[in-house]
Every structure is written in C-alpha cells, then in structure tokens.
C-alpha cells in the first residue's frame with residue numbers, strides 16, 4: 001500500500017496506537033482524520049492539524065452522523081481504521097463481570113461492525129479502498145484475565161476474514177492489524193513487558209507499505225501468539241498466561 005497519498009480515517013484515534021498511527025500516516029504524506037469520544041483529545045489533535053470528529057461507536061446514531069460529517073469533509077476517503085477498543089479485566093467467578101462483557105462486545109465487536117457498515121457503501125462506490133481492522137495477539141492466544149476481550153478480538157478476526165471474502169471484486173481490501181502487548185496507557189497496568197509504541201508503529205508502517213499489503217499485519221513480537229496453535233506451544237502458553245489471573249482483585253492466583 002502506498003502510504004504517501006491516502007485519505008485515512010482512524011476511528012479510535014484519540015489515544016494510544018491510533019493516535020501514534022495518525023501521526024505516522026501524516027508523516028508518510030497522507031491526509032488523516034480521527035474519531036473518538038474525548039473532547040480534550042479531539043481538540044488537541046485539531047490543534048495539530050488533524051481532521052477531528054466526535055463519535056461513540058456503541059451508538060448507531062452517533063456513528064451515522066459521524067459518517068456524514070467525515071464524508072462531507074473528506075469525500076475522497078479511502079482508508080478506514082477501526083481502532084476503537086476497550087481492554088477490561090473480568091473475574092468470571094463474580095457474575096458482576098457481565099457489565100464489562102457487555103461494554104467490551106458493544107465497543108470492540110459491534111463498534112467495529114457499526115464503523116465498517118457506515119463506510120462500506122462509500123468505499124464500494126469508490127471502487128477502491130481499505131478497511132484496517134484491529135484485533136490482538138489475544139485473539140489467537142487467550143489471556144485469561146480478559147475473557148470477553150479475547151472473545152471480541154477472535155470475533156473481529158473471523159469477521160475480517162468474512163468481510164474480505166464478501167468485498168472481493170469490489171476493489172475494497174481488508175487488512176487486519178494484530179498488535180501484541182504495546183505500551184499504551186491501556187496496557188501499562190496489565191503488562192510491564194509491552195512493546196514500546198514507537199517501535200511497534202515503525203514495524204506496522206513498514207508492513208503496511210509492502211506491496212501487496214499482507215492480509216494480516218504481524219509484527220515480530222506477535223508471531224508467537226498468532227501461530228501458537230500451529231507451533232504446538234498453545235497449551236503451554238495458555239497455562240503460563242493463566243498465572244496472570246493473580247492480578248484480578250481478590251485472587252491469590
């Protein structure tokens with residue numbers, strides 16, 4: 001993918017990975033707009049020259065007006081990154097976890113579907129474009145303290161595969177970004193060994209610029225998760241990652 005002349009929308013670009021990639025796409029020469037809920041972050045980003053749009057991906061009406069505003073300002077939009085996501089810990093022994101499960105599925109899975117549905121007709125009409133969906137190494141190798149998160153990301157992986165097949169022949173491609181643990185504010189509490197954001201973004205931009213763009217953007221640090229089942233390391237790695245259950249409040253491990 002030529003990253004020097006695209007018009008990119010990052011849904012969930014107000015912090016973390018999305019915000020970093022917004023800067024990287026701009027540095028590569030593309031025009032970038034970002035969406036998210038935080039008014040403070042949106043106003044900072046507007047000050048940095050990004051197109052900014054408020055959106056809550058859990059709210060269909062909000063996504064519809066967001067789409068209208070984005071396409072009015074960027075009729076040439078050709079790349080939509082569905083980055084919005086929450087990463088919540090859940091203790092499945094406590095039924096009170098359900099609220100976190102609902103938020104997770106509504107944001108990570110249904111939010112992704114809402115954002116994709118909003119822009120699919122536009123990209124098909126253009127006859128060219130790319131959706132970049134965002135899953136996680138955890139889609140392929142569960143991290144037991146975040147069960148609904150793992151389920152949401154495995155679902156977005158499956159959805160991305162089906163979307164790619166359904167859009168075949170329209171000129172619209174689907175690329176799945178599969179981050180390992182990356183040191184953003186959302187991750188610091190969970191994983192002190194997370195990959196530095198800067199290094200991650202550099203590897204991502206290199207992989208995205210390959211021609212043809214790979215269907216999955218797999219930085220080196222995520223290969224052990226992505227291929228654990230194939231490599232026969234899955235059971236051992238899940239057992240090791242289960243030790244992290246000790247981080248749940250009230251658990252000894």
Ligand SMILES: NC(=O)c1ccc[n+]([C@@H]2O[C@H](COP(=O)([O-])OP(=O)(O)OC[C@H]3O[C@@H](n4cnc5c(N)ncnc54)[C@H](OP(=O)(O)O)[C@@H]3O)[C@@H](O)[C@H]2O)c1
Nearest residue numbers: 012014015016017036037038056057084085136181182184
């Ligand atoms: N960091 C990691 O280790 C890691 C690993 C694998 C996958 N990922 C995935 O990468 C993505 C970004 O993660 P991150 O670490 O950069 O987290 P982050 O800094 O918390 O960013 C999350 C983004 O999602 C947006 N968002 C959350 N709820 C939203 C909603 N209801 N409507 C619209 N936007 C919403 C946030 O914007 P507002 O708060 O402004 O709405 C923010 O821009 C997520 O999908 C995450 O699951 C992260």
